[in-house]
Amino acid sequence: MNGLEPGEKIEDLFRNGLRIIQAEHLPKFGLEGVLLANFPQIRDGWKICDLCTGTGIVPLLLFTRARNLKISGVEVSPQLSGMAQRSLELNNLQGRIEIIEADLLQHGLEKRNWDLVTVNPPYFRPDRGAVSPVYSRALARSAVAGSLEDILAAARDLLKSRGRLALTYRISGLGEMLGVLDKLQLGVRRLRFVHHNFDSKASFFLAECQKGSESQICVEPPLIVYETKERLTQEMQRVYFEGKALESGLLL
Numbered sequence: 001m002n003g004l005e006p007g008e009k010i011e012d013l014f015r016n017g018l019r020i021i022q023a024e025h026l027p028k029f030g031l032e033g034v035l036l037a038n039f040p041q042i043r044d045g046w047k048i049c050d051l052c053t054g055t056g057i058v059p060l061l062l063f064t065r066a067r068n069l070k071i072s073g074v075e076v077s078p079q080l081s082g083m084a085q086r087s088l089e090l091n092n093l094q095g096r097i098e099i100i101e102a103d104l105l106q107h108g109l110e111k112r113n114w115d116l117v118t119v120n121p122p123y124f125r126p127d128r129g130a131v132s133p134v135y136s137r138a139l140a141r142s143a144v145a146g147s148l149e150d151i152l153a154a155a156r157d158l159l160k161s162r163g164r165l166a167l168t169y170r171i172s173g174l175g176e177m178l179g180v181l182d183k184l185q186l187g188v189r190r191l192r193f194v195h196h197n198f199d200s201k202a203s204f205f206l207a208e209c210q211k212g213s214e215s216q217i218c219v220e221p222p223l224i225v226y227e228t229k230e231r232l233t234q235e236m237q238r239v240y241f242e243g244k245a246l247e248s249g250l251l252l
Contacts, residue, residue, distance in 0.1 A: 029057035037061035040166035046115040056084030104154040117155040165209040187213035
């Protein structure tokens with residue numbers, strides 16, 4: 001592949017030799033993306049779509065979890081989608097994963113045909129707090145390209161009957177999220193709260209839902225990231241360095 005753009009670097013994902021391109025001046029993947037890729041139940045041969053894919057962290061990590069997956073990532077920002085595409089080329093995955101530069105409502109993907117949709121929606125409403133003047137950052141952090149309901153409705157429309165939706169969101173938005181999911185008939189089945197350490201309050205949550213079902217929520221044990229200031233818990237070490245999934249025994 002061609003050389004990196006100014007301000008870009010290649011980071012090791014510690015998973016099957018995969019690497020990803022990141023840029024100092026653009027949104028980078030974070031803990032939420034890593035956990036989202038490892039949270040939902042996945043089966044061989046599934047069709048998976050990742051909305052708001054950013055630089056492609058979720059599709060790359062999802063690829064390692066099962067065989068013969070068909071994965072698409074949708075991202076509206078030309079800069080981020082371009083980086084995601086170049087990361088596919090870096091890992092020789094052009095024919096295994098596709099990145100689509102498109103608005104969530106104009107992506108052209110076949111509806112009611114996907115087994116799993118994943119999404120890490122922008123956390124903040126544009127009328128609550130400052131919106132970044134950098135367009136790519138504004139898209140990643142603030143719902144400037146569509147409301148939370150718009151994003152989740154787009155996910156629902158892609159899913160086949162009884163298909164799965166996996167998402168992550170800020171803890172202060174839990175009530176809003178549950179209300180929208182209920183309205184769209186995306187029944188919550190698994191819920192897990194993520195804490196920075198053993199003494200901290202939850203900062204965000206992971207949820208797995210099922211299209212066309214009522215919520216029957218199983219609240220799983222809290223996920224603790226650090227056991228000391230700099231040392232990951234054993235569970236997080238297995239996630240980061242061994243690719244261990246966060247699947248539960250719950251059958252959806």
